[in-house]
Amino acid sequence: MTISTTEAEYVAVIEASKELIWLHGLLIELGFEQEMNVLHNDSQSAIHLAKNSAFHSRTKHIDLRYHFIRSLIEDGVLKLVKIVGSKNPANMLTKPVTPEKLELCAASVGL
């Protein structure tokens, strides 16, 4: 269980990067190697946390194993990029959204 918004976002980033590693591997095998994979995220603090290894007193409870994301960034496998919340299609996966927002999210992922 997470106890802060930043941590929740950070856990989401980790889950997504596990999937990304798998997709990345499959694409290499099929001859579609990707240069730098972009992971869009609307939490600036989670991005800071991932990039900056200086421990912050408020985030020291976050499990060490979660910091493997830092090595992925250092290795150039993945890049975290900020996206404004109103344009993030992943919003429809985590909370109830308005019909207009749903339409926007769905359309931006080809649905």
Place this chain on the structure above:
Amino acid sequence: MKEEMKSLVSNQTWELAKLPEGKKALQNKWVFRIKEEHDGSRRYKARLVVKGFQQKEGIDYTKIFSPVVKLITIRLVLSIVATKGLYLEQLDVKIAFLHGDLEEEIYMQQPEGFAEKGNEEMVCRLTKSLYGLKQAPRQWYKKFDGFMQRNGYFRCNADHCCYFKKVKSNFIILLLYVDDMLVAGANLKEINNLKKQLSSEFEMKDLGAAKQILGMRISRDEQGGTLQLSQAEYIRKVLQRFNMRDAKPVKTPLASHFRLSKEQCPETDEEKDFMARVPYASTIGSLMYAMVCTRPDISHAVGVVSRYMSNLGKQHWEAVKWILRYLRGTTEKCLTFRKDELKLEGYVDSDFAGEVDHRRSTTGYVFTFGSTTISWVS
């Protein structure tokens, strides 16, 4: 029935033998099915199955795991197909499970109505695997895998049912879903070559351009270069099954007035009794299938209602019906793959402590490849 018997005999599935002492012969039965094809026509099928539940582990079978292709891999390949304008062909293996060789010594009674005259007391010693046997899918996969590797195909480590081969400047991808396969490639000659190789080893049925996989309809617009993956038919069937065909459509899968929590779980026996008659689990099961195949838009709502599977109240059931009403209004929604830059992009979001009961957070992400989603989790 006769056709099935013929293929069983021609395949040398078994030989007649006396049952050795201490061995048991498995029973079998005939299963009849009507299969609906993508064009609406009907096919009648008869199949001999053996009662695999009578098998004992360690005696009649040891390992039974068999992989199937991941939905993500299917969508990823479809995205490549649309972007590169590849051919996408579909093949189906007749009586796939009968192709597997059997390693164990298994006896079966003679099939009903086809016992050999004069030898009625004999039993069949199986040499090939048969539908219903616990190891049948595994033996089939092993056989197929061996064949593909012998023919120079590379089995992807990321998905063991995805095969890849480079042919000059082109490539061929084959996806296997038990006995259904999709073949994608730029060169029709190479694809036909593979088809020929497959037919020489297995009894194959060439279905031509792919039209349907796992109940999802594949339709292509060659001029516009788009490929659509639709579950409209499946959703219509689900709506009909749960009597929601004429329900009033709504615009969102989960309305904000449902603040679902454990407190809405029934407390009196009377309430519980009423809810026990509601087909909650099977409805959610159907919704989940749509969700994992082509509908990321309902995944959050389905995730929320499935938390209460074990003890649901009226409010929860109302929320499930709401999702069905949403689908009623959006039955035709489908995934569209376009010609686009093949770039992998991910989007992440989380909802901190959104769940009322345990203040747990929800994680969600979606990946697009060529601008269309291929993977999502809520």
